[in-house]
Amino acid sequence: EPEVTQTPSHQVTQMGQEVILRCVPISNHLYFYWYRQILGQKVEFLVSFYNNEISEKSEIFDDQFSVERPDGSNFTLKIRSTKLEDSAMYFCASRDTLSNQPQHFGDGTRLSIL
Amino acid sequence: AQSVAQPEDQVNVAEGNPLTVKCTYSVSGNPYLFWYVQYPNRGLQFLLKYITGDNLVKGSYGFEAEFNKSQTSFHLKKPSALVSDSALYFCAVRDTGANNLFFGTGTRLTVIP
Numbered sequence: 001e002p003e004v005t006q007t008p009s010h011q012v013t014q015m016g017q018e019v020i021l022r023c024v025p026i027s028n029h030l031y032f033y034w035y036r037q038i039l040g041q042k043v044e045f046l047v048s049f050y051n052n053e054i055s056e057k058s059e060i061f062d063d064q065f066s067v068e069r070p071d072g073s074n075f076t077l078k079i080r081s082t083k084l085e086d087s088a089m090y091f092c093a094s095r096d097t098l099s100n101q102p103q104h105f106g107d108g109t110r111l112s113i114l
Numbered sequence: 115a116q117s118v119a120q121p122e123d124q125v126n127v128a129e130g131n132p133l134t135v136k137c138t139y140s141v142s143g144n145p146y147l148f149w150y151v152q153y154p155n156r157g158l159q160f161l162l163k164y165i166t167g168d169n170l171v172k173g174s175y176g177f178e179a180e181f182n183k184s185q186t187s188f189h190l191k192k193p194s195a196l197v198s199d200s201a202l203y204f205c206a207v208r209d210t211g212a213n214n215l216f217f218g219t220g221t222r223l224t225v226i227p
């Protein structure tokens with residue numbers, strides 16, 4: 001069964017540095033998402049992306065964050081000038097175009113800011 | 115506005131017994147409802163969904179869930195629990211006008227041998 005893949009599985013970064021989290025969505029999916037899960041808390045929506053542009057974003061997704069689909073397979077989340085509170089699991093998800101289909105999630109990237 | 119409540123942080127059940135993990139929701143339109151399971155160090159795995167039609171939906175690994183519109187609930191059930199069902203379970207809702215999922219806080223299910 002096709003999967004969403006995320007790299008790296010764990011990223012350790014110094015506070016203030018930039019970090020890029022990478023995702024390869026399922027190949028025929030056209031909707032892409034990033035979520036985050038701070039340790040012990042619930043999964044929170046960050047941003048959705050369709051047709052090469054952001055379709056929705058949450059209050060969390062401020063100017064520090066950006067997303068990009070640099071080629072036909074990758075979908076990236078960039079965090080500029082990381083803060084301690086950015087430490088979390090970041091999940092990428094993708095979905096088929098049919099609106100009643102579920103989102104499929106990757107295994108996540110654990111981001112640790114020191 | 116969307117919201118999801120999972121009133122139980124932890125559910126313990128003996129192996130072989132039926133299990134229920136509770137979820138209630140609030141949306142402004144018609145809900146799309148989902149259950150996901152998370153095993154340690156893994157992402158969220160889709161279990162089942164309710165979009166429309168039969169209130170009882172069946173999903174992966176023998177799980178099912180019942181949509182109850184009057185009670186705005188979507189409880190997850192399984193007739194006979196397995197030790198391997200022990201995991202973190204998330205209920206999620208998507209309003210028909212929205213694109214993103216809104217998750218509950220999760221329920222940790224422990225099946226005791």
